[in-house]
Amino acid sequence: MDRRQVLAGIAGATFAGTAPRLAEAAEGFLSRGLPPGEYDTAMLAALPGKKKLIKLSYRPPNYETPLDYLRTAITPNDAFFVRYHLAVIPEIDVKEWKLKVGGEAAATPLTLTMAELSAFPPATVTAVCQCAGARRGWSEPHVAGVEWGPGAVGNAVWKGARLKDVLGKAGLRKDAVEIVLDGADGPVLDKTPDFRKSIPVEKALDDNTLIAYEMNGAPLPHFNGFPARLIVPGWVATYWMKHITDIAAVTKPFDGFWMKGAYRIPTGKFPVLQHFLTQANAVNEPITEMLPNSLIASPAAGARVSRGAGLEVQGLAWDGGYGIDHVDVSTDGGATWADAELGKDLGRFSFREWRHRFTPDKQGKVAILARAGNRVGQSQVDTLIFNPAGYHNNVVRPTVIEVA
Numbered sequence: 001m002d003r004r005q006v007l008a009g010i011a012g013a014t015f016a017g018t019a020p021r022l023a024e025a026a027e028g029f030l031s032r033g034l035p036p037g038e039y040d041t042a043m044l045a046a047l048p049g050k051k052k053l054i055k056l057s058y059r060p061p062n063y064e065t066p067l068d069y070l071r072t073a074i075t076p077n078d079a080f081f082v083r084y085h086l087a088v089i090p091e092i093d094v095k096e097w098k099l100k101v102g103g104e105a106a107a108t109p110l111t112l113t114m115a116e117l118s119a120f121p122p123a124t125v126t127a128v129c130q131c132a133g134a135r136r137g138w139s140e141p142h143v144a145g146v147e148w149g150p151g152a153v154g155n156a157v158w159k160g161a162r163l164k165d166v167l168g169k170a171g172l173r174k175d176a177v178e179i180v181l182d183g184a185d186g187p188v189l190d191k192t193p194d195f196r197k198s199i200p201v202e203k204a205l206d207d208n209t210l211i212a213y214e215m216n217g218a219p220l221p222h223f224n225g226f227p228a229r230l231i232v233p234g235w236v237a238t239y240w241m242k243h244i245t246d247i248a249a250v251t252k253p254f255d256g257f258w259m260k261g262a263y264r265i266p267t268g269k270f271p272v273l274q275h276f277l278t279q280a281n282a283v284n285e286p287i288t289e290m291l292p293n294s295l296i297a298s299p300a301a302g303a304r305v306s307r308g309a310g311l312e313v314q315g316l317a318w319d320g321g322y323g324i325d326h327v328d329v330s331t332d333g334g335a336t337w338a339d340a341e342l343g344k345d346l347g348r349f350s351f352r353e354w355r356h357r358f359t360p361d362k363q364g365k366v367a368i369l370a371r372a373g374n375r376v377g378q379s380q381v382d383t384l385i386f387n388p389a390g391y392h393n394n395v396v397r398p399t400v401i402e403v404a
Protein backbone atom coordinates (compact mmCIF):
# COMPACT_ATOMS: atom_id res chain seq x y z
CA MET A 1 0.00 0.00 0.00
CA ASP A 2 1.71 3.20 -1.07
CA ARG A 3 0.78 6.72 -0.11
CA ARG A 4 -1.05 7.34 -3.39
CA GLN A 5 -3.33 4.35 -2.80
CA VAL A 6 -4.05 5.35 0.77
CA LEU A 7 -4.94 8.86 -0.37
CA ALA A 8 -7.14 7.47 -3.15
CA GLY A 9 -9.03 5.57 -0.45
CA ILE A 10 -9.41 8.73 1.59
CA ALA A 11 -10.71 10.71 -1.38
CA GLY A 12 -13.22 7.96 -2.19
CA ALA A 13 -14.56 7.95 1.34
CA THR A 14 -16.61 11.06 0.62
CA PHE A 15 -18.74 9.08 -1.90
CA ALA A 16 -17.80 11.73 -4.45
CA GLY A 17 -18.74 9.54 -7.42
CA THR A 18 -22.16 8.47 -6.17
CA ALA A 19 -25.06 9.27 -8.50
CA PRO A 20 -27.31 11.67 -6.57
CA ARG A 21 -30.64 9.93 -7.25
CA LEU A 22 -29.49 6.74 -5.52
CA ALA A 23 -27.10 8.32 -3.07
CA GLU A 24 -29.37 7.43 -0.21
CA ALA A 25 -29.59 3.78 -1.13
CA ALA A 26 -25.92 3.48 -1.96
CA GLU A 27 -24.40 5.37 0.91
CA GLY A 28 -23.22 3.22 3.75
CA PHE A 29 -23.37 -0.14 2.04
CA LEU A 30 -21.59 0.10 -1.31
CA SER A 31 -17.82 0.13 -1.07
CA ARG A 32 -15.86 2.86 -2.78
CA GLY A 33 -13.67 2.20 -5.79
CA LEU A 34 -16.16 0.04 -7.73
CA PRO A 35 -16.94 0.79 -11.39
CA PRO A 36 -19.12 3.95 -11.59
CA GLY A 37 -22.11 2.02 -13.01
CA GLU A 38 -22.43 0.07 -9.76
CA TYR A 39 -23.43 3.20 -7.90
CA ASP A 40 -26.30 3.74 -10.38
CA THR A 41 -27.69 0.22 -10.39
CA ALA A 42 -26.91 -1.63 -7.16
CA MET A 43 -29.76 -1.51 -4.63
CA LEU A 44 -30.64 -3.15 -1.34
CA ALA A 45 -33.25 -5.79 -2.10
CA ALA A 46 -34.55 -9.00 -0.54
CA LEU A 47 -34.97 -12.33 -2.33
CA PRO A 48 -37.64 -14.63 -0.85
CA GLY A 49 -36.33 -15.99 2.46
CA LYS A 50 -33.43 -13.53 2.56
CA LYS A 51 -32.65 -10.26 4.30
CA LYS A 52 -32.02 -7.19 2.18
CA LEU A 53 -28.71 -7.76 0.42
CA ILE A 54 -26.85 -5.73 -2.19
CA LYS A 55 -28.46 -6.65 -5.50
CA LEU A 56 -25.94 -6.60 -8.33
CA SER A 57 -28.18 -8.45 -10.81
CA TYR A 58 -31.63 -10.00 -10.65
CA ARG A 59 -31.55 -12.51 -13.52
CA PRO A 60 -29.50 -14.49 -12.70
CA PRO A 61 -29.61 -13.45 -9.02
CA ASN A 62 -26.32 -12.05 -7.74
CA TYR A 63 -26.65 -10.54 -4.25
CA GLU A 64 -23.79 -9.50 -2.03
CA THR A 65 -23.75 -9.54 1.79
CA PRO A 66 -23.46 -6.07 3.40
CA LEU A 67 -20.48 -5.84 5.78
CA ASP A 68 -22.91 -5.40 8.71
CA TYR A 69 -23.61 -9.14 8.56
CA LEU A 70 -19.90 -9.99 8.41
CA ARG A 71 -19.05 -9.01 11.98
CA THR A 72 -19.26 -12.52 13.40
CA ALA A 73 -17.50 -15.72 12.42
CA ILE A 74 -20.72 -17.47 11.37
CA THR A 75 -22.76 -15.80 8.63
CA PRO A 76 -26.54 -16.06 9.10
CA ASN A 77 -28.29 -18.13 6.41
CA ASP A 78 -30.69 -15.32 5.52
CA ALA A 79 -27.82 -12.89 4.97
CA PHE A 80 -25.53 -15.27 3.04
CA PHE A 81 -24.56 -14.01 -0.42
CA VAL A 82 -26.16 -15.49 -3.55
CA ARG A 83 -24.40 -16.17 -6.83
CA TYR A 84 -25.82 -17.80 -9.98
CA HIS A 85 -24.70 -18.06 -13.61
CA LEU A 86 -28.03 -19.14 -15.07
CA ALA A 87 -31.49 -17.74 -14.56
CA VAL A 88 -33.69 -20.84 -14.44
CA ILE A 89 -33.57 -21.98 -10.82
CA PRO A 90 -36.23 -24.57 -10.03
CA GLU A 91 -37.88 -24.79 -6.61
CA ILE A 92 -37.05 -28.36 -5.61
CA ASP A 93 -39.45 -30.63 -3.73
CA VAL A 94 -37.12 -32.67 -1.52
CA LYS A 95 -39.47 -35.68 -1.70
CA GLU A 96 -38.98 -35.75 -5.49
CA TRP A 97 -35.27 -34.86 -5.46
CA LYS A 98 -32.78 -37.52 -6.51
CA LEU A 99 -29.01 -37.55 -6.74
CA LYS A 100 -27.52 -39.68 -9.54
CA VAL A 101 -24.03 -41.00 -8.89
CA GLY A 102 -22.37 -42.70 -11.85
CA GLY A 103 -20.02 -42.02 -14.76
CA GLU A 104 -17.76 -44.42 -16.65
CA ALA A 105 -15.44 -44.75 -13.62
CA ALA A 106 -18.21 -45.91 -11.26
CA ALA A 107 -18.66 -49.69 -11.18
CA THR A 108 -21.99 -49.67 -9.30
CA PRO A 109 -23.88 -46.45 -10.20
CA LEU A 110 -26.74 -45.50 -7.93
CA THR A 111 -29.46 -42.96 -7.33
CA LEU A 112 -29.99 -41.56 -3.83
CA THR A 113 -33.05 -40.00 -2.23
CA MET A 114 -32.58 -37.50 0.60
CA ALA A 115 -33.41 -40.25 3.12
CA GLU A 116 -30.65 -42.40 1.63
CA LEU A 117 -28.14 -39.54 1.52
CA SER A 118 -28.91 -38.71 5.16
CA ALA A 119 -28.26 -42.34 6.11
CA PHE A 120 -24.54 -42.00 5.34
CA PRO A 121 -22.47 -41.18 8.47
CA PRO A 122 -22.95 -37.40 8.82
CA ALA A 123 -19.92 -35.12 8.90
CA THR A 124 -19.68 -31.41 9.67
CA VAL A 125 -17.19 -28.75 8.67
CA THR A 126 -17.10 -25.01 9.32
CA ALA A 127 -15.96 -23.50 6.04
CA VAL A 128 -15.78 -20.23 4.17
CA CYS A 129 -17.64 -20.04 0.85
CA GLN A 130 -16.08 -17.29 -1.26
CA CYS A 131 -16.73 -16.47 -4.88
CA ALA A 132 -13.59 -16.50 -7.01
CA GLY A 133 -14.71 -13.09 -8.28
CA ALA A 134 -15.07 -11.55 -4.82
CA ARG A 135 -13.68 -7.97 -4.89
CA ARG A 136 -13.44 -8.08 -8.69
CA GLY A 137 -15.07 -4.63 -8.73
CA TRP A 138 -11.83 -3.25 -7.32
CA SER A 139 -9.69 -4.47 -10.24
CA GLU A 140 -7.78 -1.68 -11.91
CA PRO A 141 -8.36 -1.38 -14.79
CA HIS A 142 -11.92 -2.68 -14.23
CA VAL A 143 -12.64 -6.11 -15.76
CA ALA A 144 -15.82 -7.75 -17.05
CA GLY A 145 -18.03 -9.89 -14.82
CA VAL A 146 -20.25 -9.35 -11.78
CA GLU A 147 -18.61 -6.35 -10.07
CA TRP A 148 -18.43 -7.80 -6.56
CA GLY A 149 -17.25 -5.78 -3.60
CA PRO A 150 -16.08 -7.46 -0.38
CA GLY A 151 -19.35 -9.28 0.48
CA ALA A 152 -19.22 -12.27 -1.90
CA VAL A 153 -18.12 -14.40 1.04
CA GLY A 154 -19.69 -16.15 4.03
CA ASN A 155 -18.90 -18.84 6.58
CA ALA A 156 -21.20 -21.59 7.84
CA VAL A 157 -21.27 -24.91 9.63
CA TRP A 158 -22.09 -27.39 6.89
CA LYS A 159 -23.42 -30.88 7.59
CA GLY A 160 -23.79 -33.69 5.11
CA ALA A 161 -22.46 -36.96 3.74
CA ARG A 162 -18.82 -37.32 2.77
CA LEU A 163 -18.47 -37.36 -1.01
CA LYS A 164 -15.90 -40.15 -0.62
CA ASP A 165 -18.45 -42.40 1.13
CA VAL A 166 -21.01 -41.83 -1.63
CA LEU A 167 -18.39 -42.45 -4.34
CA GLY A 168 -17.29 -45.57 -2.47
CA LYS A 169 -20.82 -46.93 -2.59
CA ALA A 170 -20.94 -46.19 -6.33
CA GLY A 171 -17.83 -48.35 -6.79
CA LEU A 172 -15.34 -45.63 -7.71
CA ARG A 173 -12.70 -47.19 -9.92
CA LYS A 174 -8.94 -46.53 -9.81
CA ASP A 175 -8.93 -45.00 -13.30
CA ALA A 176 -11.16 -42.06 -12.26
CA VAL A 177 -9.39 -38.72 -12.75
CA GLU A 178 -12.13 -36.17 -12.07
CA ILE A 179 -15.59 -36.00 -10.54
CA VAL A 180 -18.10 -33.99 -12.62
CA LEU A 181 -20.91 -32.13 -10.85
CA ASP A 182 -24.22 -30.81 -12.15
CA GLY A 183 -27.06 -28.95 -10.48
CA ALA A 184 -30.76 -28.47 -11.24
CA ASP A 185 -30.51 -24.88 -12.48
CA GLY A 186 -30.24 -24.24 -16.19
CA PRO A 187 -30.01 -21.62 -18.92
CA VAL A 188 -32.93 -19.64 -20.34
CA LEU A 189 -31.57 -20.23 -23.85
CA ASP A 190 -30.40 -23.66 -24.98
CA LYS A 191 -27.19 -22.28 -26.43
CA THR A 192 -25.96 -21.02 -23.05
CA PRO A 193 -23.71 -23.73 -21.61
CA ASP A 194 -25.13 -25.50 -18.54
CA PHE A 195 -23.21 -24.81 -15.33
CA ARG A 196 -21.20 -27.96 -14.72
CA LYS A 197 -17.89 -28.24 -12.88
CA SER A 198 -15.35 -30.92 -12.06
CA ILE A 199 -12.92 -31.46 -9.21
CA PRO A 200 -9.82 -33.67 -9.07
CA VAL A 201 -10.47 -37.13 -7.67
CA GLU A 202 -8.04 -36.47 -4.75
CA LYS A 203 -10.08 -33.45 -3.66
CA ALA A 204 -13.30 -35.46 -4.00
CA LEU A 205 -11.88 -38.11 -1.68
CA ASP A 206 -10.81 -35.57 0.97
CA ASP A 207 -12.59 -36.20 4.29
CA ASN A 208 -13.79 -32.58 4.34
CA THR A 209 -15.51 -32.62 0.95
CA LEU A 210 -19.22 -33.02 1.70
CA ILE A 211 -22.59 -33.22 0.01
CA ALA A 212 -24.25 -30.87 2.50
CA TYR A 213 -27.94 -30.78 3.30
CA GLU A 214 -27.67 -28.53 6.37
CA MET A 215 -26.26 -25.04 6.84
CA ASN A 216 -25.91 -23.69 10.38
CA GLY A 217 -28.29 -26.35 11.70
CA ALA A 218 -31.08 -25.68 9.20
CA PRO A 219 -31.92 -26.95 5.71
CA LEU A 220 -30.05 -25.00 3.01
CA PRO A 221 -31.87 -21.84 1.92
CA HIS A 222 -33.30 -22.20 -1.59
CA PHE A 223 -30.83 -19.66 -3.01
CA ASN A 224 -27.87 -21.39 -1.38
CA GLY A 225 -28.56 -24.73 -3.02
CA PHE A 226 -31.54 -26.50 -1.43
CA PRO A 227 -31.79 -29.40 -0.88
CA ALA A 228 -28.08 -30.30 -1.19
CA ARG A 229 -24.85 -28.76 -2.42
CA LEU A 230 -21.20 -29.69 -2.59
CA ILE A 231 -18.83 -28.24 0.02
CA VAL A 232 -15.17 -28.09 -1.05
CA PRO A 233 -13.46 -26.50 1.97
CA GLY A 234 -10.50 -24.28 1.14
CA TRP A 235 -11.37 -23.99 -2.54
CA VAL A 236 -13.27 -21.08 -4.10
CA ALA A 237 -17.03 -21.52 -4.31
CA THR A 238 -17.26 -22.15 -8.05
CA TYR A 239 -16.87 -25.88 -7.22
CA TRP A 240 -19.55 -25.81 -4.50
CA MET A 241 -22.35 -27.06 -6.80
CA LYS A 242 -25.81 -26.05 -5.56
CA HIS A 243 -29.05 -28.02 -6.07
CA ILE A 244 -26.76 -30.92 -6.92
CA THR A 245 -28.41 -33.64 -9.04
CA ASP A 246 -25.58 -35.48 -10.81
CA ILE A 247 -22.15 -36.72 -9.82
CA ALA A 248 -20.10 -38.53 -12.46
CA ALA A 249 -16.69 -40.17 -12.05
CA VAL A 250 -14.85 -39.82 -15.35
CA THR A 251 -11.59 -41.17 -16.78
CA LYS A 252 -10.72 -38.11 -18.92
CA PRO A 253 -10.53 -34.42 -18.02
CA PHE A 254 -13.98 -32.86 -18.27
CA ASP A 255 -14.08 -30.30 -21.09
CA GLY A 256 -17.21 -28.26 -20.23
CA PHE A 257 -17.31 -24.51 -20.85
CA TRP A 258 -17.16 -23.59 -17.15
CA MET A 259 -13.91 -25.53 -16.78
CA LYS A 260 -12.12 -24.64 -20.02
CA GLY A 261 -13.49 -21.14 -20.53
CA ALA A 262 -13.90 -19.63 -17.06
CA TYR A 263 -12.51 -19.68 -13.54
CA ARG A 264 -8.92 -19.91 -14.75
CA ILE A 265 -5.85 -17.99 -13.60
CA PRO A 266 -2.52 -17.42 -15.37
CA THR A 267 -0.34 -20.47 -14.74
CA GLY A 268 2.29 -20.00 -12.06
CA LYS A 269 1.44 -16.37 -11.23
CA PHE A 270 -0.20 -16.88 -7.83
CA PRO A 271 1.44 -18.47 -4.77
CA VAL A 272 -1.10 -21.31 -4.52
CA LEU A 273 0.01 -24.73 -3.33
CA GLN A 274 -2.79 -26.82 -4.81
CA HIS A 275 -3.09 -27.14 -8.57
CA PHE A 276 -5.78 -28.83 -10.63
CA LEU A 277 -3.27 -30.63 -12.82
CA THR A 278 -5.56 -32.52 -15.20
CA GLN A 279 -7.09 -29.16 -16.24
CA ALA A 280 -3.89 -27.07 -16.32
CA ASN A 281 -1.91 -25.95 -19.35
CA ALA A 282 1.13 -23.71 -19.91
CA VAL A 283 -1.01 -20.55 -20.19
CA ASN A 284 -3.66 -20.93 -17.52
CA GLU A 285 -5.01 -23.28 -14.89
CA PRO A 286 -8.22 -23.54 -12.84
CA ILE A 287 -8.42 -21.39 -9.73
CA THR A 288 -8.22 -23.67 -6.66
CA GLU A 289 -7.56 -22.70 -3.04
CA MET A 290 -8.40 -19.28 -1.58
CA LEU A 291 -5.48 -17.04 -0.65
CA PRO A 292 -5.41 -15.28 2.75
CA ASN A 293 -7.82 -12.40 2.97
CA SER A 294 -9.48 -10.23 5.59
CA LEU A 295 -12.11 -7.58 6.04
CA ILE A 296 -12.62 -4.75 8.49
CA ALA A 297 -16.21 -5.00 9.74
CA SER A 298 -16.02 -2.23 12.29
CA PRO A 299 -15.65 0.72 12.34
CA ALA A 300 -17.50 1.19 9.07
CA ALA A 301 -15.92 3.32 6.34
CA GLY A 302 -16.81 6.94 6.91
CA ALA A 303 -17.56 6.44 10.63
CA ARG A 304 -17.02 9.51 12.85
CA VAL A 305 -15.20 8.80 16.11
CA SER A 306 -13.89 10.95 18.92
CA ARG A 307 -10.27 11.78 19.46
CA GLY A 308 -8.98 10.37 22.72
CA ALA A 309 -11.69 7.70 23.03
CA GLY A 310 -10.71 4.03 22.82
CA LEU A 311 -11.82 2.40 19.57
CA GLU A 312 -12.02 -1.29 18.75
CA VAL A 313 -11.22 -2.33 15.19
CA GLN A 314 -12.82 -5.65 14.43
CA GLY A 315 -12.91 -7.97 11.47
CA LEU A 316 -12.59 -11.42 9.92
CA ALA A 317 -9.75 -13.30 8.26
CA TRP A 318 -9.64 -16.56 6.28
CA ASP A 319 -7.51 -18.56 3.85
CA GLY A 320 -7.51 -21.77 1.83
CA GLY A 321 -7.45 -24.07 4.85
CA TYR A 322 -3.87 -23.85 6.12
CA GLY A 323 -5.03 -21.69 9.02
CA ILE A 324 -4.74 -17.96 9.65
CA ASP A 325 -1.89 -17.35 12.09
CA HIS A 326 -1.71 -13.56 12.23
CA VAL A 327 -3.51 -10.38 11.26
CA ASP A 328 -1.48 -7.16 11.24
CA VAL A 329 -3.39 -3.93 11.70
CA SER A 330 -2.30 -0.39 10.94
CA THR A 331 -4.20 2.61 12.24
CA ASP A 332 -1.97 5.19 10.57
CA GLY A 333 -2.32 4.44 6.88
CA GLY A 334 0.37 1.76 6.83
CA ALA A 335 3.23 3.56 8.60
CA THR A 336 3.21 1.24 11.63
CA TRP A 337 1.62 -2.16 12.25
CA ALA A 338 0.45 -4.07 15.32
CA ASP A 339 -0.58 -7.69 15.89
CA ALA A 340 -4.37 -8.04 16.14
CA GLU A 341 -5.78 -10.36 18.77
CA LEU A 342 -7.25 -13.47 17.13
CA GLY A 343 -10.65 -14.80 18.24
CA LYS A 344 -11.63 -18.41 18.79
CA ASP A 345 -10.29 -20.96 16.30
CA LEU A 346 -13.34 -22.62 14.69
CA GLY A 347 -11.21 -24.81 12.44
CA ARG A 348 -8.76 -24.18 9.64
CA PHE A 349 -11.40 -23.60 6.96
CA SER A 350 -13.42 -21.10 9.01
CA PHE A 351 -13.53 -17.32 9.31
CA ARG A 352 -11.31 -16.21 12.19
CA GLU A 353 -12.48 -13.17 14.12
CA TRP A 354 -9.82 -10.60 15.08
CA ARG A 355 -9.77 -7.32 17.03
CA HIS A 356 -7.40 -4.49 17.84
CA ARG A 357 -7.90 -1.55 20.22
CA PHE A 358 -6.37 1.87 19.73
CA THR A 359 -7.01 5.47 20.74
CA PRO A 360 -7.05 7.98 17.87
CA ASP A 361 -4.91 10.90 18.98
CA LYS A 362 -5.12 13.19 15.93
CA GLN A 363 -8.11 14.81 14.27
CA GLY A 364 -8.88 14.21 10.62
CA LYS A 365 -9.09 11.21 8.34
CA VAL A 366 -7.49 7.98 9.50
CA ALA A 367 -6.87 4.99 7.22
CA ILE A 368 -7.12 1.61 8.95
CA LEU A 369 -5.58 -1.39 7.21
CA ALA A 370 -5.52 -5.12 7.95
CA ARG A 371 -3.22 -7.76 6.49
CA ALA A 372 -3.79 -11.47 7.18
CA GLY A 373 -1.28 -14.26 6.76
CA ASN A 374 -1.37 -18.01 7.27
CA ARG A 375 0.68 -20.92 8.59
CA VAL A 376 2.29 -21.65 5.23
CA GLY A 377 3.55 -18.10 4.72
CA GLN A 378 0.91 -16.89 2.25
CA SER A 379 -0.25 -13.34 2.88
CA GLN A 380 -2.42 -10.55 1.53
CA VAL A 381 -0.69 -8.39 -1.05
CA ASP A 382 -0.28 -4.64 -1.62
CA THR A 383 -0.91 -4.77 -5.37
CA LEU A 384 -3.26 -7.03 -7.31
CA ILE A 385 -1.61 -9.68 -9.43
CA PHE A 386 -3.57 -8.62 -12.49
CA ASN A 387 -5.57 -11.31 -14.28
CA PRO A 388 -8.37 -10.90 -16.84
CA ALA A 389 -11.19 -12.07 -14.53
CA GLY A 390 -10.04 -10.21 -11.42
CA TYR A 391 -9.67 -13.36 -9.30
CA HIS A 392 -7.70 -13.69 -6.06
CA ASN A 393 -8.16 -10.05 -5.08
CA ASN A 394 -6.66 -10.03 -1.60
CA VAL A 395 -5.18 -6.55 -1.80
CA VAL A 396 -4.86 -4.71 1.53
CA ARG A 397 -7.34 -1.81 1.38
CA PRO A 398 -7.91 1.12 3.70
CA THR A 399 -11.07 1.70 5.72
CA VAL A 400 -11.10 5.44 6.19
CA ILE A 401 -12.76 7.00 9.23
CA GLU A 402 -13.05 10.56 10.49
CA VAL A 403 -11.66 11.52 13.91
CA ALA A 404 -13.34 14.62 15.33
Ligand SMILES: Nc1nc2c(c(=O)[nH]1)N[C@H]1C(S)=C(S)[C@@H](COP(=O)(O)O)O[C@H]1N2
Binding pocket: 080, 081, 082, 083, 084, 085, 086, 129, 130, 131, 132, 182, 183, 184, 185, 195, 223, 224, 225, 237, 238, 239, 240, 241, 242, 243
Ligand atom coordinates in the same frame (compact mmCIF):
# COMPACT_ATOMS: atom_id res chain seq x y z
N1 LIG B 1 -26.00 -24.99 -9.35
C1 LIG B 1 -25.14 -23.97 -9.22
N2 LIG B 1 -24.21 -24.06 -8.27
C2 LIG B 1 -23.33 -23.05 -8.10
C3 LIG B 1 -23.32 -21.92 -8.96
C4 LIG B 1 -24.33 -21.86 -9.97
O1 LIG B 1 -24.41 -20.89 -10.75
N3 LIG B 1 -25.23 -22.90 -10.07
N4 LIG B 1 -22.38 -20.94 -8.79
C5 LIG B 1 -21.17 -21.30 -8.03
C6 LIG B 1 -20.41 -20.12 -7.64
S1 LIG B 1 -19.41 -19.42 -8.82
C7 LIG B 1 -20.46 -19.62 -6.37
S2 LIG B 1 -19.56 -18.25 -5.94
C8 LIG B 1 -21.26 -20.28 -5.32
C9 LIG B 1 -22.11 -19.27 -4.57
O2 LIG B 1 -22.74 -19.88 -3.50
P1 LIG B 1 -23.94 -19.16 -2.76
O3 LIG B 1 -24.88 -18.63 -3.80
O4 LIG B 1 -24.53 -20.15 -1.84
O5 LIG B 1 -23.32 -18.01 -1.98
O6 LIG B 1 -22.12 -21.28 -5.84
C10 LIG B 1 -21.50 -22.12 -6.80
N5 LIG B 1 -22.41 -23.18 -7.12
Ligand SMILES: [Mo]
Binding pocket: 083, 130, 131, 132, 133, 237, 238
Ligand atom coordinates in the same frame (compact mmCIF):
# COMPACT_ATOMS: atom_id res chain seq x y z
MO1 LIG C 1 -18.30 -17.64 -7.92
